[in-house]
Structure formats: structure tokens, C-alpha cells
Amino acid sequence: MPSFTVAVPDLRAIGPIVEVRIAVPQAVEAILVSGGQPVPSPVSMAAMIDTGASGTVIQAGVAARLGLHPVGVVSISTPSSTGVLCAQYAVRLIFPNNVVGEAVVIEAPLAGQHIQGLIGRDVLSQAVLVYIGYTNQFTVSF
């Protein structure tokens, strides 16, 4: 079972943060390659595993850096707003240990945060999350 384990200095203070690379999905990569166009390099970001997020989020602007266009629109609710429409993008998520998956994520501003993404319950629905607080590490298996 593909998995990765992350150890952080203070899991309680920092949270379950993982370095993830965001890449174009396989279907787009195939289109670019067949058209002789360059495939954009993946964008690295610090993302928090967030069981309070129903969907995965990437920082606003990342999709444009990858040359991606929206494939959907979804309404979201946060503690301070309801019914906000956000664009969705198909992306490839590359976790440590080269654990790779595809997902449809929303793009939203995460300005002022120490993270640039959220890994939500859509991705976690395919995974086992082991959170070991007293050793400051967590593991995600797919």
C-alpha cells in the first residue's frame, strides 16, 4: 500500500503539514506532449491534512502557473461565508515517497497562512490517516 510518513517538530502547534507537488493531470500531460508543448513543472506547496475540509484546496494562482483551466464550479461554506462559488481544477497530487493521485480541487486564497493547500476529506476518503500525536508524526496510506 503506497504511503508516506511525516515527522514535524511540534505536531500540535504546527499541524499535519506535508510537502506536496501539484502537477497537471495525466490527461492534460498527454495533450501537451502530443501537441509538442512543454509540460509545466509541478508546483510545490506546504499543505495541511484537514479533516475539517470536505474538499482539497490549492492556493489561488497555482492553476494558472500550471496552465490549467477550470473543469467545474462548486459552492463552498466557511466559518465566515456561505454559498461562495469556487472554480475546480483537475490536478495530480504528488506526495512524499512518490505517492501519486489525481483529484478535482478548488482554488481559493490562503493568504497569510503558513500553508498553501489543504488536503481534504475527498482525498482522505481513499486513504488511512494515522495521527500519532505523542511522537509528532503522521502517516497517510492509500
Added chain:
Amino acid sequence: MVETLKDELRTFESRRDELLGTSLGRWVLIHDGELVGAFETQADAINVGFQRFGNVPFLVKQVVPVEVPQDYVSNHLGI
């Protein structure tokens, strides 16, 4: 934020009642304001969108009577 897909969203809304009768629970693909088809999964619809139209904007949306918003309980999002 979703200005790009406003024509597609308008098409979806205008045909929602019809789609609820014919494609309940399925994922529709709409491009350039035209309904392309309804598919079993979101991934199927997206893949067909890429195959037929390339790396361009298109709308894939599930046909449901009431759309439940995605929820974010923390204050990470600047929305």
C-alpha cells in the same frame, strides 16, 4: 472567481429541471454553453472533456436536486 464558466453555468441552470428527470445523480459535461453528455462519474466526464476539447475550460457538474456546499470548518480559507 468563476467568470470563465458563466455560460456553462447558465446552460446547466436552464436545463436543470430536464436533467433532474433524465440524468439524476450523473455528471454532465457542458462546453461552450452546450450540453455534451451525462456520465456515471466525475472522472469519466472530465476525461471526455479533455479528450474532445483539449486543455480548455468546461463544466462538469453533478445533477442533484439540491447542491450541498463543500464545508470548511477551519478559518484557513481567506473567503
